[in-house]
Amino acid sequence: MALDWDDFRLVKAIAERGGLTHAAEALAINHSTAFRRLAAIEASLDARLFERHRSGYVPTASGEAMVRAAARMETDVVTFSREMAGKAQAPAGELRVTAAASFVASVMMPLIGRFCARYPEIRLDLVVSEEALNLSRRDADVALRASDGPPPTLVGRRLADIAWAIYGPADGPREIAGRDWVSPSEGVGGGRHARFVQARAEKGRVRLRLNTVLGLAEAVEAGIGIGPLPCMQGDASPTLFRLGPPEPDLASTLWLLTHPDLRHAPRVRAFMDFMAEETAPMRPLFAGARPLT
Incomplete structure (x- = not known):
C-alpha cells in the first residue's frame, strides 16, 4: 500500500492526542476506521508505529519518524496555501478572523455588518478567542489583538490606543x-x-x-x-x-495583524483597509476621551 497524506495525518493525530478516539474525532472519522487504517499503515510499512499502553498510544522510533515527516508535510501544505491565498485576484472567498469576545460584542458586529454589505463575495469565519491564535499555521487569516507589541513574524496596522x-x-x-x-x-x-x-x-x-x-x-x-x-x-x-x-x-494597543504571505491577498487587504477606515474616527473613544453629550 502506498502511503498518502491522510495516513501521515492520522499517525500525527494519534501521537498528538495519545490515542485513536481523540484522533478520530479531530479528523472527523469514526474509531473503527482509524483502527483499520492504522493497522493497514503498519502492515504496509512492516513496522509497529505505536506501543499500546493503558494510558494511551506512545510512538515507537518508527512512529516518531513518521510524525516528524507529517509535521514537515503539514508545514509545506500550510505554506503553499498561504502563497496561493496571497495570489487571489478578487476580494472573494472565505476569510478567517479572530478577536476577543469583548471586542466582538462591544465594537465589531456593526463593522462586520457594513463590511459584509460592501463585500458580498467574502464569507467571514469569526473565531472568538481570548488566546492568540497561530496565524502562521492558518488558525486565522487576520487577528485583532490588544498588545504592547505584535510578534515580529506578523505584519499589520496599529489601529488605536486602548485606555x-x-x-x-x-x-x-x-x-x-x-x-x-x-x-x-x-x-x-x-x-x-x-x-x-x-x-x-x-x-x-x-x-x-x-x-x-x-x-x-x-x-x-x-x-x-x-x-x-x-x-x-x-x-x-x-x-x-x-x-x-x-x-x-x-494601557495597550489595538493591532490588526496578518501573515506576510497573506497581506496582498485581496480579501485580506479589503478587510484590513476597511477596519482601519472604520476605526479611525473611534480612536478618541478607545483612548478614553469622553464622547460629547
Missing part, C-alpha cells in the same frame, strides 16, 4: 477605598489586570474573577464590585461611572 479605567455603578458611591472588586483572572492580558486589582483591593474584597473581559461590565453594573474596564466600553454605558482617569498601567 482602561476603574468603573463602578452609576448609582453607587464615588470613592474607591473600602469597595468590593471584580477582576479579570490571571489568564487575561498576561495577568496585569489581575495584578492591578490585587494591588488596590483590600484583602478578601475581590468578589468575582472572570477568565475574559466579556461580562466584566455587567458584573460592575450588577453591583458585585468596582473594576477595570476598557474606557470605550465603560464610557458608553449610562449605568456605569468612571471613578478616575485612565490607568497607564493598563
Whole structure:
C-alpha cells in the first residue's frame, strides 16, 4: 500500500492526542476506521508505529519518524496555501478572523455588518478567542489583538490606543477605598489586570474573577464590585461611572495583524483597509476621551 497524506495525518493525530478516539474525532472519522487504517499503515510499512499502553498510544522510533515527516508535510501544505491565498485576484472567498469576545460584542458586529454589505463575495469565519491564535499555521487569516507589541513574524496596522479605567455603578458611591472588586483572572492580558486589582483591593474584597473581559461590565453594573474596564466600553454605558482617569498601567494597543504571505491577498487587504477606515474616527473613544453629550 502506498502511503498518502491522510495516513501521515492520522499517525500525527494519534501521537498528538495519545490515542485513536481523540484522533478520530479531530479528523472527523469514526474509531473503527482509524483502527483499520492504522493497522493497514503498519502492515504496509512492516513496522509497529505505536506501543499500546493503558494510558494511551506512545510512538515507537518508527512512529516518531513518521510524525516528524507529517509535521514537515503539514508545514509545506500550510505554506503553499498561504502563497496561493496571497495570489487571489478578487476580494472573494472565505476569510478567517479572530478577536476577543469583548471586542466582538462591544465594537465589531456593526463593522462586520457594513463590511459584509460592501463585500458580498467574502464569507467571514469569526473565531472568538481570548488566546492568540497561530496565524502562521492558518488558525486565522487576520487577528485583532490588544498588545504592547505584535510578534515580529506578523505584519499589520496599529489601529488605536486602548485606555482602561476603574468603573463602578452609576448609582453607587464615588470613592474607591473600602469597595468590593471584580477582576479579570490571571489568564487575561498576561495577568496585569489581575495584578492591578490585587494591588488596590483590600484583602478578601475581590468578589468575582472572570477568565475574559466579556461580562466584566455587567458584573460592575450588577453591583458585585468596582473594576477595570476598557474606557470605550465603560464610557458608553449610562449605568456605569468612571471613578478616575485612565490607568497607564493598563494601557495597550489595538493591532490588526496578518501573515506576510497573506497581506496582498485581496480579501485580506479589503478587510484590513476597511477596519482601519472604520476605526479611525473611534480612536478618541478607545483612548478614553469622553464622547460629547
